[in-house]
Amino acid sequence: MPRVEDARLLTGRGTYVDDVLVPGVLHACFVRSPFARAAVRGVEVGEAQAVPGVRAVLTAADLNPGVREQWHTSIGPQGPETARPPLAEGEVRFVGDPVALVVAESRHLAEDAADLVDVDYEPLPAVIDYTTAEQADALVHEAHGSNLIGTIAIPASDRLTETFASAAHVASETIRQQGYAAVPMEARGIVVVPDPATGDLTIYAATQAPHEWRLFCSRLLGIPEHRIRVVMRDTGGGFGQKVLVQREDMCIMLAAPHLGVPVKWVEDRRENLMAAGKSREEQADVRMAFDEDGTILAADIDFVSDCGAYPTPWPVMTAAAVGALFPGPYRVPAATFATRSVYTNTVGRTAYRGPWQFETLAREVLLDIAARDMGIDPVDLRRRNLLRHDELPFRNPNGMAYDNVSPLETLEQAVEMLGYEAFRAQQAAARVEGRYLGVGVSTYVEPSTPGYGAYATEAATIRIEPSGKVNVYIAGGSTGNSIETTVVQLTADALGVPIEDVATIQGDTAVTGFGAGAAGSRSGSMTAGAVRDTAAILRERIRAIVAHKLEAAAEDVELADGRASVRGTPSAGLTLAEVAGLAYFDPYGLPPGVPAGLEASARYTAEARSIWVNATHLCTCEVDVATGAVRLLRYIVSEDCGPMINPNVVEGQIAGGAVQGIGGVLYEHLAYDDAGNPVTTTFMDYLLPTATEVPVIEYGHIETPSPGPGGYKGVGEGGAIGAPPAVVNAVADALSPFGVRITSLPLSPFEVVALLDPSVREPA
């Protein structure tokens, strides 16, 4: 079915936050630190304020005292959060740290004035290298007392130590992933509209979680929650960067009521690459022990993550997920992990599509290295160790209980789709000609649909209107995940009405019940549950009304094509419009006990803490050894996200995530120099894959139902988890005649050549 979002988006009639028109709105621009770390001795705003059209130039002294409470619902008020001043106060901690806020009649004027703000910085020694941050003299946050944010570890047992010591083969590497970021095509943005008469606030935002933003703002400003309305219409991508309120958003929430005028901030691309947050910058010492047949005996990861100066909370938990999931979908009997999250004077870490995905990168790369060292084909090594569907449920050695997944089955499907043996023959023939082809595989398991805290429920309201047309209201937060279409489809199916008769309203806190937003690959399953439970109420009511009217049994009434008919007597039935007419306009004629109207709400609660999803990614490539260029040939994903609500949507999510993963290996790098200056702050330097770099993606689907509603599982994040190691392994396989080991990303053409000829690293 065509998406309901498409007609407006294709004709340029979407409403993204910068499209929102508010009379009298003023425009914001931040003054940002050019230093990685410096004391702020003073901020001179006079010259900037004098620019005609400038309304105000605000500093920490103006805005920060307005903060009442600052915490995210998922963490709670007592969480071990990094203190986050809206504007930098006394010290700047990364290049791009917001120091002052200019509010003016246009963004042009605001930028002109921002250039005139004179900040007296006294540069301080900065902590840039996260691998040595704990030993550094300088402290990113003095009050914290150390550069270690937190550590979660399971100490190795004596048995584990013995297993590694006596194993037939131990693979041991340090795997390093570079920093890269979500980079949605629409950067961040927010409009805050205060009503000076009532103190109410209306907020338009590019957000994945409108209700969470309302709650956060209510606590921040001390305004009762019900006096704040957050509206999110169209948002141009998020991928995790737009889930939580960040410091700039706080500044605008504070500034607008402070000035008594609507204030709009639309982030530009340079700001987005410099200050919206980074992800993936991390490394680990990883080990796996094998017996002589290649059976995995134990796994161990010692992981450290660069969280920048202001990570959004709480990075220590994400690091722990890396540790806990490292054994992956394999029959690993014993494991341990240690994780550390550290501060540096760089931009803070934010969530990005599968934030813990390093565990898959490290494990799958290590497995291929181990396979080559042991003389076992990498696919065979996986065959010997991957969990089969009939071994589930399986509790991994770190306590993660996998169920309803099909790891081995997806590997076999992917390998068959490629024609693995034929490819190996092709590879051998190419090598004779001096051409280097390779194949790489990665298999992962992923917890989707978190069933705890605010994420554990999702509500829907369905109104069948007097004319029989249907409106379904859900919390929303879609930044491209097609949830409008999904919900319309689910509702139409549940009520037996044509899709054209259903519309949805989402993303407006004044109109929809609390929802935690689009995060954690939860939207499919959770909205399915909410719609199912809500529709069930209405179906029962419709049946009762029709049964009463037609003197039939309620259980014989069926809903299809907008009609409620009696089974066996198709001519005996009522259109939904007729039923609605009775429900709304003839309440005294309704059966006893049946309420008037056809409106209902229900809140679904997730039954499980996680819904496990899995996939195998398989990639072939050719490497040009003269230039280091990597060309991807075939790209195959065999995924098991359970039954699919909409296969196009599923494949679209996989494709988007996979290309982000490909970008992360071959093109993208959020880089800093040794002084902490970001060097990739435009699209000239931060390279995203384009249509000429991407392979055609082929899909295989396996549908193992989850215990959740419809059996659906989450599919939003998997592509970004499975893709990077498939690409790395393909390149390593292509270059295996040269004996190279790839353990560090990115794999730019230069890095590929440097693996073959380390002398190119020398300065001329």
Added chain:
Amino acid sequence: MDEIVVEVRVNGAPRRAQVEPRLTLADFLRERCRLTGTHLGCEHGVCGACTVLLDGAAVRSCLVLAVQAQGREVTTVEGLATDGGLTDVQQAFRDCHGLQCGFCTPGFVVTVTAMLADDPAPDDTAVREALSGNLCRCTGYQGILAAVRSVVDERAKEAS
């Protein structure tokens, strides 16, 4: 700096405004014409989200000054479908799931429209190269490439 009067035809309608020279065509369209379908993804000429037709040629409207459009014709995404429906290019994007968040979509649709006017029968390489100046972060380009292929095939069928 002195403002300049600029007269441009936008989607067939004459527009007249007084603008600073530094105002880009993109900002002119969004702010002065209230045509917000043209999007700003980077403002430095790489992402293509701001693509419009200037005298029929696809250009990055963030790299054209409004004053440079004096006396010219601009077509934005809003002006592609003249009868309130969808053009065949737009329909193909819809049929092939060529968009998710929709932010890059107007730029792609305009680029594809121009590209096929120039070269009605591009092969796969030519299509990819023609699209290489438009960035998408959601779709991985799969649905977009399928959409273009489908338009090319449909138009070829109709022509024969």
Added chain:
Amino acid sequence: MKAAPFAYDAPTTPEEAVGVLAEHGDAAKVLAGGQSLLPMLALRLAVFDRLVDVGRIGALQGIERRGDALWIGAGTTDAAVERSAEVASAAPLVARATPLIGHLQIRNRGTLGGSIAHADPAAEYPAVALALDASMDVLGPGGRRTVAAADFFTGLWSTVVEPDELLVGVSFPVWSGRCGFAVEEFARRHGDFAIAGAVVAVELGGDDGVRRCAVGLIGMGSTPLRAPTAEKAATGAAVGGVDADEIGRLAAADAVGVPSDLHGTAGYRRRVCAAVVTRAWTKAVEEARRG
């Protein structure tokens, strides 16, 4: 990312443009296609009081054969060059370099003169102009002058064109006889600036001797470069005896001031340069042999 304010002129003749430039000196800047200048202004990496838009000057437009040379007006867009049958036949190297420039949206606005005056060593047209020994027509307050390509590029993003001068057109000598031309580039992605690139022109005699050849290098220095040692090794030799790999190696060694940056060290660039020169040489020779 909005540019700082500037004043704007749109002259209709080259003389008028030069008049404005002469009046304002360094504070004024020529605006041609704007595809390099406007991003710099948006990022506020450069600031000018005044832009002089030469896009309305008819005299800067045109592609015409003038004797042994093909004259292309500085204001001619890349797209017009790409479509021109005249360029394809009279200056194939120019035609073949053009599709590699950025993306179609860039080529619809960017101009040949703009690219040459901007003198980015990683751009295509400066290397082609240097390889073909083109000559640049420059207009200043004192009148017109012609500058040979070999004298035109003086350093990173700099040429002999003074702040009060305007590049008006470029003449590309036409090669005739048994010629072959090739452009090979290596970039991170399609349309990106080349990490290293090569433009090669070769003319063979009836005996398959190399009568003359030109090897231009993209992205291998602070200006576009020629590869004189490589050219010398091939010129006069029997083309079948010229080792393409050796030409590549010599050309890479000819480069001076090879950059090192996020995309790779100088050593890496030399390696890539050798590979692209070899590929371009091989292609150009194949074409020449068929002629």
